[in-house]
Amino acid sequence: xxxxxxxxxxxxxxxxxxxxxxxxxxxxxxxxxxxxxxxxxxxxxxxxxxxxxxxxxxxxxxxxxxxxxxxxxxxxxxxxxxxxxxxxxxxxxxxxxxxxxxxxxxxxxxxxxxxxxxxxxxxxxxxxxxxxxxxxxxxxxxxxxxxxxxxxxxxxxxxxxxxxxxxxxxxxxxxxxxxxxxxxxxxxxxxxxxxxxxxxxxxxxxxxxxxxxxxxxxxxxxxxxxxxxxxxxxxxxxxxxxxxxxxxxxxxxxxxxxxxxxxxxxxxxxxxxxxxxxx
Numbered sequence: 001x002x003x004x005x006x007x008x009x010x011x012x013x014x015x016x017x018x019x020x021x022x023x024x025x026x027x028x029x030x031x032x033x034x035x036x037x038x039x040x041x042x043x044x045x046x047x048x049x050x051x052x053x054x055x056x057x058x059x060x061x062x063x064x065x066x067x068x069x070x071x072x073x074x075x076x077x078x079x080x081x082x083x084x085x086x087x088x089x090x091x092x093x094x095x096x097x098x099x100x101x102x103x104x105x106x107x108x109x110x111x112x113x114x115x116x117x118x119x120x121x122x123x124x125x126x127x128x129x130x131x132x133x134x135x136x137x138x139x140x141x142x143x144x145x146x147x148x149x150x151x152x153x154x155x156x157x158x159x160x161x162x163x164x165x166x167x168x169x170x171x172x173x174x175x176x177x178x179x180x181x182x183x184x185x186x187x188x189x190x191x192x193x194x195x196x197x198x199x200x201x202x203x204x205x206x207x208x209x210x211x212x213x214x215x216x217x218x219x220x221x222x223x224x225x226x227x228x229x230x231x232x233x234x235x236x237x238x239x240x241x242x243x244x245x246x247x248x249x250x251x252x253x254x255x256x257x258x259x260x261x262x263x264x265x266x267x268x269x270x271x272x273x274x275x276x277x278x279x
Contacts, residue, residue, distance in 0.1 A: 002131040002140065003079040005071060007063065007094050008038040009087040009262045010113075010120040011229055013255070020128035025071055025084075027094070028061035029261050035061070036261075044231045044264035051268075058265040062093040068101030072108045081107045081137040085124045085144070087262075088114045088191040109141050112148075114191035117263050118227035118255075118275045119153030125225070150222070150278040153188040154196060155229075155263070156210045158203040158270030160184070185210060186267075203270055204237055211241060214274055215248035222277040226251045231259040232269040245274060 006012075008026040017024065026037040031050055036042035038060075050056040068084075075082045084102070089095035095112045102108040111127075113120035123144055130140045183206040185196040197213065199206035215221065226249075228241055238256060245254055263271065 001079050002135075002137055003075040003082045004085070004124065004128045004131050005075065005082060006085040006120065006124040007087045007092075008260055009092075009116055010085065010124045011117045011227075011257050011260050011263065012121045012124060013257045016125065016255075016257075020125070020132070022124060022128050023071070023075070025063050025067065027063055027087075027092070027262060029265060030059045030061055031056050038261040042261055044259065044261055044269075047261055047265050048232065048269050051265075058261075060092075060262050060265060062097055065097045065100045068098045069104060072101055072105055076105045076107055079107075081109065083109045083111065083127055083131070083137060083140060083144075085111045085113050085120060085127060087116050087120055088112065088188070090114070090191040091116060091193070107137075109137055111141060111144050112191075113151075114148050115151055115153050115188050117153065117155075117259055117273065118229045118257055119151050119188055121227060121229075121257070122151050122225070122275065122277055123148060147277065151188075151275070152214070152278055153273065153275045154210075154214065155186050155267065155271050155273035156183050156199065156203070156206055157186060157267050158183055159268050204240065207237065207241055207272060208244060211244040211248065211274060215245065218249075220278045221249060222279050223249055223251050224277070225253040225255065226274055226276040228254065228256045228272070228274055229259050229263075230256075230272040231264040231267070233272050237272070241272060241274070251276075 005023045008024045029036045047058050086095040089112045098110045102110045113123045183199045187196040
C-alpha cells in the first residue's frame with residue numbers, strides 16, 4: 001500500500017481526509033511570540049479574532065526538516081511508499097525541506113503541487129484515488145506531474161487589509177481598494193501568485209461575474225470535480241456560487257471546503273475561490 005501525506009495548506013475537508021486515509025502535516029502560524037500548528041491548535045476563526053479584536057498580525061512558517069523526517073520515518077516503515085504533496089515551492093520552503101527529509105529514505109517521494117489551498121487539494125485527492133486503485137508510486141508521481149499544470153486556482157478577496165497587515169500589499173492599495181469598492185481576483189499562475197481581474201461592487205455581485213468569467217464559454221474544463229473553497233463566507237453566498245457553478249457546467253462533484261489558516265491569515269474571512277482542472 002501507498003501512504004499519501006500533504007501539507008495542511010491543501011484545505012481538503014475532514015471527510016475527504018478520513019475517507020482517503022490522507023495525513024496532513026501542519027504548517028506553523030506565528031502570532032507575536034507564540035507558534036501554533038495549522039488546524040491543530042489554531043483555526044481560521046481564532047485568526048480572525050486575533051486580527052479583528054486583538055489587532056495582532058498572524059504569519060505563516062514552513063514545516064521544518066525534522067518534522068518531515070519524523071512523519072516520513074513513521075510511514076516509510078509501514079507502507080510500500082510515501083508520496084507527499086507540498087504547497088508551491090514559490091510560496092514556502094516546505095518543498096525544499098520535505099525533499100531534504102525524503103533524501104533519508106528510499107521510498108519517499110515529494111511532489112511540488114505548484115499551487116495552494118484546494119489547488120493543491122486536487123493533486124492530493126488524485127494521488128489518494130490512485131493509491132486506492134493500487135497504482136505504483138512511479139506511475140502516480142508521473143500522473144501528478146502531468147496534472148499539476150492543468151489546475152486552475154483563483155480567489156476573490158473582499159478586503160485587502162489582511163494582505164496589508166501581512167506585508168503583501170501597500171496601505172495605499174488597501175485604502176484605494178476600499179474606497180473604490182474593488183475586489184481583486186488572485187490567481188495562481190506557474191506556481192506563483194498574481195493579481196488578475198479587479199471586480200467592483202459588492203462581494204456577492206463580484207462573485208457572480210467571477211464565476212461567469214471562470215466557467216462560461218470554455219471547452220477546456222475537466223468536469224470531474226470542482227472545489228468551492230472559502231474561510232467563512234455566509235451560507236447564502238456559498239449557495240449562490242454553487243447555483244452559478246451548476247449553471248455554467250455539469251460537474252460530477254461540486255465540493256465545498258473551508259480554507260485553512262494559511263489562506264485565512266493572508267486573505268481574511270470573505271474570500272472565495274472556485275478551483276478546478278483543465279482537460
